[in-house]
Each structure stands twice: as structure tokens, then as C-alpha cells.
Amino acid sequence: MSAPQGWEEIRAEVLRRIDRRDWAPGAIIPTEAELAAEFGCARATVNRALRELAAQGVLERRRKAGTRVATLPVRKATLDIPVTRLEVEGRGQHYDFRLLEASETVPPVPVSSRLGLAPDATLWHLRTLHFADGQPFLYEDRWLNPAVLPDGLPEDMAEVSINEWLVKTVAYTYGDIAFSAANARADDAAHLGVEPGAALFITERTTWAGEAPVTAVRLAYAPGYRLHTVL
Template identity: 50%
Template structure:
């Protein structure tokens, strides 16, 4: 075996067939490299990939064990709102409500870990499905990280779509909650203030630099679909 993928698959086979049972200490990288006839770096990549999925527990000086209680990990991609609406069989529409550039409130500064007075691009926009409000996008963009955000024409394209093609990111965090919709949000979505809506709050990063934080508020009854 001379590819990390072949070694990955063989280690996975041994775990699934219980040749290596949960909690077992597996051979070290040097021994596995000798067994498979490959470089130690190749074994390292295979084991690292399996550790990232939660199947192996790797500890420095303690070796690598098959995870006793493996926890599955889900990967959630940032969806293109336009495509999400079209996939539901509806006609997509978009309306920019407001755009401002200036300092952010304390909660946004904390989410993006920026200093007081740092200017951000603040956008409020409504996405439509068959001319009916679908969700409200309340977004803050860090123009120091996202070049072109200050001059981009967000009346023609949503920040959601523009950022997916202009702003790479390495990681982020996502919070999903059912919350009473405040008056401004409820008015934009054409529902009663206080109605419970599904709210997604997401912040993305490019390594140590914050890219954007957004609050996506859906109308009551919205269903979120994901693949595990």
C-alpha cells in the first residue's frame, strides 16, 4: 500500500470488523509504515483523517486508540439562498432594505473580535419566494478582510451570493434557535411581532480574521433540511 487512501481504507476495515476494537491501542506509525511498505508520513495522513472523523483518538506520547465512544461529525455547507428557494420550486426574489458603513454594536464586535470603532459594512436584505418574504438577512462584513465589500453593488446581488464567490473562509460557527421575532424583523417578513421564527446566526473566519457574521430570520413554520 503506497497511498494514504489505501491505508485509510484498511485501517477503517480493521475497525469495522473489530480486528481493532473500541479502546484498543493500535500499532504506532513506524510499525504501520513498515507493515504497509510506505512512508511514515503517508500513515500519518491516513490516521489523521480518521481522527478528524472521530474514529481514532490520537494523543502525544500515549499513542493512537480506537475511540471508545465515537461521535459522528456533520459537515454543514453554507447554502446559496437563491438556490435553496429555487430547489423548493419557488421563484427567487431579492430586495436590499438598507446599507450602512460604520462602527458595530458591542455584540457584533465581540462576535468578530474586533476593536471599538472598526468600520463594518452592515446590510439588511429580504429574500423572497414567489414574491413573498422568505427570510431576512441581517449581515455585518469586515471590509478589512473582504476586499471590495465597501463598493460591491448589493442591490443587484445578495451578500450571501457575493461572499460565496469573493470571500474564502476556513471555518466558522453556527447557532440555530427558535426565537420570537422582534417588530422590525416581523414586519419585514409580514408576520406578527412575537411569532416564533427559525433564526440562524453564523460567523465565518479566514484563519484568524473574521469575515462576516449574519443573522438569518425565517418565517414561522420554516423547515431546515440537512444531510448527515
């Protein structure tokens, strides 16, 4: 190949060789130093290209054993999880929301259990309907642990949605996220303006800040929602 310009070109050339079976599935490929010499580029450039391919599941890298072409690659896809306002605005639509409920109450046992809290612990229950161009976009049913917010809820809850306020207020959280499909419950149907039983895309998140449970939230999207990414 002619002298490559950057790591993207190295990556493309490596993919061509894998695709042509110059480097077969399971085979060990040349070292970074050998590839850098062959391509006439810095070893760091080769390293960047191989790291990207390993992150995508195309290559398998082991410190001592070298770099192999994956035999049965597990493809990886990255999803962006923005706050809802930015998700709606990113579609070029006008964002708005309405707070439906903000109460302090004892949650159903599955909620306290997911958060690792005692069954009689009191949580904030916050339900929000998010709109895109004035149409219901997302119905958010959230439980929030008051212990993580010593200053309480924001003064004006009509200003910023609880979703966005939390992202700004609790700087970093760990969590898990699950995507599924469900037939619309009565409350989903009423708020989203659809027939009960309509198939809805559901996101459930549970997040933690250090050892402390923060929030458990269920997001029910209006029909037609697609979560999209590239492979």
C-alpha cells in the same frame, strides 16, 4: 475477508470488527502495515480508511501510541454553508432577493464589540430579504466593516445579493458560527410574514480576513427551516 477493492471496503470491514467487538472500545488495533498485509492492499488505502474513521470520531490516532477504538466517540458532522442563492436553488426553488436597507451608521455596542471595533466606528448596515419561489425564506441583518472594502459596495446592489458578492470579493475569511432558536422579533415577523413569537431558526456569523473584522450577520429563517446533515 476477500480482497477489498478500495478504502471504502476497508473502512466497512474496520467498522464491522468494531461493531462485533473483535476490537473493543479503547483497544489498540493492528498497525497500518499489518492491516495492509492482511487485506492485500496498499498501506495508503488503509491509511485513507483509518483517517476517515478518525475524522468521524470512531478511532483515535496518536503518532507514537498507535490507533485505538474510541471509548466514548465524539461524533462529528460536517455542515455545508453555501451562499443563500445556491441553498434555495439546491432545494429546486426559484431564488430572488430584495435589499431593504443600505446605510452607514454606528451599530449597537454588542455588534462593534463582537467585531472588536471602537463603539463609535461607522459600519454599513445591510438588510436583505431572500425569497424561495416568491415566499420569504430568510431575513438577513448584516453589519459590514467598510475598512475591508476599499472600493466600496458594488455599483448595482440589485444584481447580486451582498451575501454572494462578499463571498466572491473577500476571498477567504475565518469566522465563527452559532445556531440557535428565537421567538420572532417585530422586524423578523414583519419581513417573514409570520406572527411575532413564532419560533425561528437563527444563524449568527462573525467573520475575519486576517486581522481585520469583515462582517457580523444574523440570519432569521422562515418557520419550517431544517439544517440537515449526515452522521
